[in-house]
Amino acid sequence: MIKCEQPSEIRSLVRRWQLDGLRVAFVPTMGNLHAGHFSLVELARRHADRVVTSVFVNPTQFGPNEDFARYPRTIERDAVGLEAVGSDAMFVPEPHALYPMGAANAVRVEVPPIDRILCGAHRPGHFSGVATVVLRLLHCVPADCAVFGSKDYQQLQIIRRLVQDLLMPVELIAGATCREPDGLAMSSRNQYLLPDERELAPLLFAKLRSVASAVQMGQPVGAVLSNAQAELTRVGFSVDYIEVREAETLADWYPDARRGVALVAARIGNTRLIDNLEFVLTED
Numbered sequence: 559m560i561k562c563e564q565p566s567e568i569r570s571l572v573r574r575w576q577l578d579g580l581r582v583a584f585v586p587t588m589g590n591l592h593a594g595h596f597s598l599v600e601l602a603r604r605h606a607d608r609v610v611t612s613v614f615v616n617p618t619q620f621g622p623n624e625d626f627a628r629y630p631r632t633i634e635r636d637a638v639g640l641e642a643v644g645s646d647a648m649f650v651p652e653p654h655a656l657y658p659m660g661a662a663n664a665v666r667v668e669v670p671p672i673d674r675i676l677c678g679a680h681r682p683g684h685f686s687g688v689a690t691v692v693l694r695l696l697h698c699v700p701a702d703c704a705v706f707g708s709k710d711y712q713q714l715q716i717i718r719r720l721v722q723d724l725l726m727p728v729e730l731i732a733g734a735t736c737r738e739p740d741g742l743a744m745s746s747r748n749q750y751l752l753p754d755e756r757e758l759a760p761l762l763f764a765k766l767r768s769v770a771s772a773v774q775m776g777q778p779v780g781a782v783l784s785n786a787q788a789e790l791t792r793v794g795f796s797v798d799y800i801e802v803r804e805a806e807t808l809a810d811w812y813p814d815a816r817r818g819v820a821l822v823a824a825r826i827g828n829t830r831l832i833d834n835l836e837f838v839l840t841e842d
């Protein structure tokens with residue numbers, strides 16, 4: 559696996575492959591990789607001849623009280639895993655390579671209105687930071703396609719809008735959420751859970767399933783959601799939100815909507831977890 563630190567290096571490598579007629583896929587990550595990330599690299603492999611994975615802990619997407627400093631940096635282990643799963647190149651820029659003017663003075667992009675709702679309302683500036691770094695990464699890695707996980711559902715829809723609105727010549731591919739056998743969505747944050755918190759955590763996905771099937775059966779969305787929130791709170795979650803939204807726009811659910819997504823963000827102890835479940839309403 560080729561390792562590049564400089565934007566110019568990775569850009570010429572990708573261009574060289576493309577001039578040779580090869581299709582290139584890109585998987586952006588923040589490292590601390592687990593099976594969920596590796597499944598995205600495997601998906602990328604199925605869509606392209608060459609795969610580039612980036613590992614960059616992006617300062618602009620962390621709020622002042624968030625875990626940027628303590629976010630695990632496991633670069634050696636990540637490199638071993640990426641090589642094993644077939645990534646052809648790894649892009650590991652230093653912060654000043656991606657933010658030459660410094661993160662505080664960076665040119666930023668916003669993706670209104672969907673960067674302000676749901677997680678955006680609880681983490682002001684987070685999605686602007688994500689969109690900003692994805693734009694920069696895609697300038698450095700001008701791949702034919704880029705793969706993002708569906709676990710970060712709102713992030714995925716925001717990146718879709720970013721790419722569409724800025725006319726970026728890259729195809730987006732969504733990877734399915736990888737789950738533990740008990741249903742918990744894989745996440746770097748799961749490692750922070752204490753044993754009793756880890757036992758509780760799969761209830762989030764169980765609750766999303768019951769919310770989605772209640773909506774599919776025609777039960778009133780407002781009541782379904784307030785019951786779900788009350789039950790999660792009763793067992794010990796501090797719920798930021800549990801919502802049902804239209805799947806593509808994340809607009810409030812409306813009577814004629816057909817494709818939906820149930821989304822949750824909740825804390826157990828000090829750990830904030832998110833999850834989602836897409837569903838379709840069939841005509842009867």
Ligand code: PAF
Binds near residue numbers: 692
């Ligand atoms: O999903 C992530 O790991 C990050 O938000 C991303 C897309 C790599 C941007 O830093």
